[in-house]
Amino acid sequence: MSPIRIGLVGVGKIARDQHLPVIAANADYELAAVASRHGRVEGVPNFADLAALLANATDVDAISLCTPPQARHALARQALEAGKHVMLEKPPGATLTEVYDLIDLAREKGLALLATWHSRYAPAVEPAKAWLAGKKLLRVHISWKEDVRYWHPGQEWIWAPGGLGVFDPGINALSIITHMLPNALIVDKATLEVPANRQAPIAATLEMHDHQGLPVRAEFDWRQTGPQTWDIIIETDQGTLTLSRGGAVMSINGVPQIEQKEQEYANLYALFARLVAERRVDADLAPLRIVADAYMTGRWVRVEDFVE
Structure with missing residues (x-):
């Protein structure tokens, strides 16, 4: 089959770090064009x-x-109205209704639509999900803490309404946990710490449960300096599973079991190629629903100004 001629819209950090190298390395694709107000890619229109x-x-x-x-x-x-298949970076939209609208349109036109959750394709996520099968889950703790100045330097859109603030990285953890756990999570309490000069949280704490009473606590913080923390700890009746480094490492009772180089975006583009061939939609909104529930039910706490 001929390669998928793909157009890339938005040439920022994530496009240069992940999308462009992965497209170039995948024989299923040909980068055909780029659209960006500021960035350029050599060798294509x-x-x-x-x-x-x-x-x-x-x-x-x-x-x-x-x-x-x-x-x-x-x-x-x-793009969909023009008859093009569409891949959406995460989060797939600023609101749930926006994404539901795109799902309906893609299905109406028989086009592929992928709402990407790259962290679900971290190398230890599927083995961890398999290890949990059949075990009684006791509690879950998520700690996702990083330095916003390092990962999002000068990016004002993340602080604007719809930009999600600390949930921009935090939703990665939510995408993993909603994929691994057997039941939907309900937000009981949320505390959102919002700088006085911004419109989105710099830190958040969520208390959740599923219908069987499994307690899940998530702590997100963008003020971490030094080593970054991307950990999920799941206690079971047969030991404790830890996913660290964003899902690249899996340990059982503190003993590493899996540690591999990430191939998240390579896996996403492989999935998108299959969706294009099948003209199918893959758009799980569970992570975005949790963020929306946190915004709806959360207690907002004003904290000191954020200075770049």
């Missing part, structure tokens, strides 16, 4: 926006959207 790309690069089969979530719905709808 570059356009100022998606409308110009669609008008001129008419042989593009699919669009990968790496823009901030606030603009993603309009762009994805534009």
